[in-house]
Amino acid sequence: MQDLGISVLFQGNNFLRLCAGLWVTLRIALISMGLSIPLGLLFGMLMNMHQKIIKGLCRIYLEFVRIMPQLVLLFLVYFGAAKTFGINMSGEMAAVIVFTFWGTAEIGDLIRSALISIPKHQYESGYGLGLTKMQVYFYVIIPQIVRRLIPLAINLLTRMIKTTSLVVLIGVVEVVKVGKQIIDASRYTTPTAALWVYGVIFIMYFVICYFFSFMAGKLEKNLKY
Amino acid sequence: MDFEFIVEHIPLYVEAAELTLKVAFIGIGLSILVGFLCSLIKYTRIPILSQIVSAYIELSRNTPLLIQLFFLYFGLPKLGIAISSLGCAIIGLTFQGGSYMEEAFRAGLESVPKIQTESGTSLGLTGFQVFRYVVLPQAISTCVPAFCANIIFLIKETSVFSAVALADLMFVAKDLIGIYYKTDEALLMLVAAYLIILLPISVLCSILERRVRYAGFGN
Numbered sequence: 296m297q298d299l300g301i302s303v304l305f306q307g308n309n310f311l312r313l314c315a316g317l318w319v320t321l322r323i324a325l326i327s328m329g330l331s332i333p334l335g336l337l338f339g340m341l342m343n344m345h346q347k348i349i350k351g352l353c354r355i356y357l358e359f360v361r362i363m364p365q366l367v368l369l370f371l372v373y374f375g376a377a378k379t380f381g382i383n384m385s386g387e388m389a390a391v392i393v394f395t396f397w398g399t400a401e402i403g404d405l406i407r408s409a410l411i412s413i414p415k416h417q418y419e420s421g422y423g424l425g426l427t428k429m430q431v432y433f434y435v436i437i438p439q440i441v442r443r444l445i446p447l448a449i450n451l452l453t454r455m456i457k458t459t460s461l462v463v464l465i466g467v468v469e470v471v472k473v474g475k476q477i478i479d480a481s482r483y484t485t486p487t488a489a490l491w492v493y494g495v496i497f498i499m500y501f502v503i504c505y506f507f508s509f510m511a512g513k514l515e516k517n518l519k520y
Numbered sequence: 521m522d523f524e525f526i527v528e529h530i531p532l533y534v535e536a537a538e539l540t541l542k543v544a545f546i547g548i549g550l551s552i553l554v555g556f557l558c559s560l561i562k563y564t565r566i567p568i569l570s571q572i573v574s575a576y577i578e579l580s581r582n583t584p585l586l587i588q589l590f591f592l593y594f595g596l597p598k599l600g601i602a603i604s605s606l607g608c609a610i611i612g613l614t615f616q617g618g619s620y621m622e623e624a625f626r627a628g629l630e631s632v633p634k635i636q637t638e639s640g641t642s643l644g645l646t647g648f649q650v651f652r653y654v655v656l657p658q659a660i661s662t663c664v665p666a667f668c669a670n671i672i673f674l675i676k677e678t679s680v681f682s683a684v685a686l687a688d689l690m691f692v693a694k695d696l697i698g699i700y701y702k703t704d705e706a707l708l709m710l711v712a713a714y715l716i717i718l719l720p721i722s723v724l725c726s727i728l729e730r731r732v733r734y735a736g737f738g739n
Contacts, residue, residue: 358722361672361722362676362714362715362719362722363711363715364676364677364678364679364690364714365676365679366679366680366682366690367679367690367710367711367714370690370694370707370710371707371711374697374703374707375703375704375707377703378703378704379703379704453582457582457583457584457585458584460584460586460587461584461586461680463586464682464683471587471590478594486598487598487599489594489595489597489598490591490595490596490598490599491595492595493587493590493591493594493595494591494595496587496590497583497587497588497591500582500583500584500587501578501579501582501583504581504582504583505578505582508581508582
């Protein structure tokens with residue numbers, strides 16, 4: 296094993312450090328997802344309102360998020376906010392803000408289309424039973440939507456986990472950054488470290504995202520009705 | 521806001537935008553090709569090859585482009601394979617885009633009802649003719665929305681290339697921030713550049729989507 300750079304992974308606690316880095320990435324994705332779901336639910340309901348101004352504003356927000364690369368959004372929040380408003384937030388904070396901003400739009404759009412797809416008689420039957428508008432939403436519509444949305448939301452989560460790899464570019468110490476540190480530290484002892492470290496990170500992302508997309512596919516099949 | 525600074529640096533952005541678009545154009549073209557071939561392999565269920573294609577799709581869909589690029593750009597030279605940053609960008613984009621395009625094409629191909637193929641065959645068309653004249657036109661019209669979404673997604677993904685030292689829009693903006701500390705101006709121009717590139721494409725796509733909707737049944 297002398298010549299193989301793979302040994303660099305097992306020196307000291309390198310592998311554990313990589314895992315800790317991966318956890319930072321996952322944490323950002325999970326927190327943003329947790330925030331996006333309730334906000335997206337609200338946003339989706341807003342988009343279904345009949346007021347033109349609200350609809351227009353929502354449309355602009357949605358299109359903006361769709362068109363801007365996430366990396367640009369990260370730069371806007373991280374550097375823009377620091378320069379313009381003098382707010383110095385950590386990279387992780389900026390990442391959570393951006394991913395929530397993005398996730399809310401995506402989930403909102405999913406919820407809007409789910410709301411439209413719910414047959415009208417579901418609402419009418421609810422009203423016919425004497426429920427208020429709020430009650431119809433909470434007891435009739437949302438439970439049905441949530442069921443349809445779980446697989447789609449998991450898919451979005453996979454995309455978010457993949458996109459969190461970008462946060463290294465605004466200076467968050469996550470798995471890629473840790474990988475770089477390991478490569479730099481062992482530049483002279485194991486010159487081929489880059490291959491192995493990036494290879495392992497590649498596989499780590501694959502394992503996690505594959506798990507989630509596999510789950511999503513499975514749920515999609517199970518929840519069909 | 522320093523407008524002189526903005527005007528002065530517009531050429532830099534134009535140059536970067538050209539490079540971004542060039543990479544995106546080549547990458548998207550190649551990924552359409554890869555996607556189409558892969559979807560054909562999956563559709564016709566060629567033994568072995570279709571398993572390889574499935575593996576490729578899972579691998580490419582479940583890993584971030586940034587990591588793929590890092591692996592190509594920093595990892596592979598250790599094996600003696602050195603690729604320029606432009607090469608890495610195009611390979612990465614094709615690798616990532618191919619699987620997304622494949623999914624779009626395959627969804628289109630699979631959405632064509634079996635009756636269509638059977639009717640075609642019973643009319644005396646050969647397998648290839650059925651595919652060319654019956655299945656393909658219908659499949660393409662159904663996969664246009666997914667296809668457009670992929671194109672926009674892939675152009676957005678090009679922003680990552682700055683990480684492997686390709687002088688794209690993101691790279692120029694980062695440079696300007698680093699050199700002059702004109703964060704607001706650089707970011708404003710960056711946002712404007714992406715809007716100018718992507719807004720027309722997005723509008724075109726929604727027009728196209730509306731046009732092809734008539735090609736389907738029941739609308």
